[in-house]
Amino acid sequence: MLGSLSETQRPARWAWLLLVPVTLPVLLLYAWLLLASWSDGMEGFRPLGWTLENWSFLWQPDPFGPGIGQLTLNTFLFAVLVALGEVLLASTAAYALSRLPVPGRRLWLAMLIVLHAFPGITLLVALFLLLRQLGLYDTLAGVVLAKIALELPFHVWVLKGFYDQVSWDHEMAALLDGASRLVAWWRMVLPIIRPGLMASAVFAFLSGWSEFLLPYVLAPGAGVQTLPVYLGSLLSQADVARYGTVTAVAVFYMIPVMLVYLFLQRYLMVLYTGGVKR
Incomplete structure (x- = not known):
């Protein structure tokens, strides 16, 4: 029973080993984008400061x-x-x-x-x-x-x-x-x-x-x-x-x-x- 369970779980573990290296860079890019949207600037993944000015387009109309x-x-x-x-x-x-x-x-x-x-x-x-x-x-x-x-x-x-x-x-x-x-x-x-x-x-x-x-x-x-x-x-x-x-x-x-x-x-x-x- 245990042997058969491990056999069925093995392909899933291999799938995770393949999927994580592929998806991790994409997730990191989205994490950087989210941090950058609230910061004054980015140094790598470190925000240089926090601001709401980036989101001012929500309450300030664009004159152009x-x-x-x-x-x-x-x-x-x-x-x-x-x-x-x-x-x-x-x-x-x-x-x-x-x-x-x-x-x-x-x-x-x-x-x-x-x-x-x-x-x-x-x-x-x-x-x-x-x-x-x-x-x-x-x-x-x-x-x-x-x-x-x-x-x-x-x-x-x-x-x-x-x-x-x-x-x-x-x-x-x-x-x-x-x-x-x-x-x-x-x-x-x-x-x-x-x-x-x-x-x-x-x-x-x-x-x-x-x-x-x-x-x-x-x-x-x-x-x-x-x-x-x-x-x-x-x-x-x-x-x-x-x-x-x-x-x-x-x-x-x-x-x-x-x-x-x-x-x-x-x-x-x-x-x-x-x-x-x-």
């Missing part, structure tokens, strides 16, 4: 740009709209590819992989011209649509895997009782794949919250600026940058992500385990 409240609202709206749009469209498209006799389904699935493999930066010029033609350039709606279009193939592919695991018995029982395909999908299938929908929504939200390139190129106006773009602008002014403020903004920017991981991490693990609620 949008305030932190507007930036946070823009970023939050962008991330939420991206998550809602991607989950809504992906849940319907994935259902069709999984359950309906779609002509050329294998071709569609292959195209999903190919589209997801292309870097989004290769389409920036095309997206810029398209949004300008539609009158959506430098708007939050335009950059949201661009983000959804670029990431939709990934979420369709993921949710199709969840639909494939749902037994036909649940859906057929509803159809035999007289329910329409839409009602059967809504009331029988969606509750079963709810963990997958939540995982997809969380990933989409985090991806939208951290997106820098698309808002930077497609929505450069101050009225629709997001936190990643604002943080990038602070770093770009190397000659006049206040690095204490930069570190404080970076810590403020990380707080929502940490909260999401803290409370919703069980949904993120669903994508790796492939589980559905039965």
Whole structure:
């Protein structure tokens, strides 16, 4: 009994020996960032003094740009709209590819992989011209649509895997009782794949919250600026940058992500385990 227990615990110990050297430098960097956000300066990991001035952006509006409240609202709206749009469209498209006799389904699935493999930066010029033609350039709606279009193939592919695991018995029982395909999908299938929908929504939200390139190129106006773009602008002014403020903004920017991981991490693990609620 003891021998078998030690045999099962040995791989876990080896995993810890491998993970600690990899994650420790990252944790130290975040610890340094947190200390620097409250200090006058850093000498290695030793703060030279403590101050609240780095966090003054919370109560002092920026005379040359949008305030932190507007930036946070823009970023939050962008991330939420991206998550809602991607989950809504992906849940319907994935259902069709999984359950309906779609002509050329294998071709569609292959195209999903190919589209997801292309870097989004290769389409920036095309997206810029398209949004300008539609009158959506430098708007939050335009950059949201661009983000959804670029990431939709990934979420369709993921949710199709969840639909494939749902037994036909649940859906057929509803159809035999007289329910329409839409009602059967809504009331029988969606509750079963709810963990997958939540995982997809969380990933989409985090991806939208951290997106820098698309808002930077497609929505450069101050009225629709997001936190990643604002943080990038602070770093770009190397000659006049206040690095204490930069570190404080970076810590403020990380707080929502940490909260999401803290409370919703069980949904993120669903994508790796492939589980559905039965």
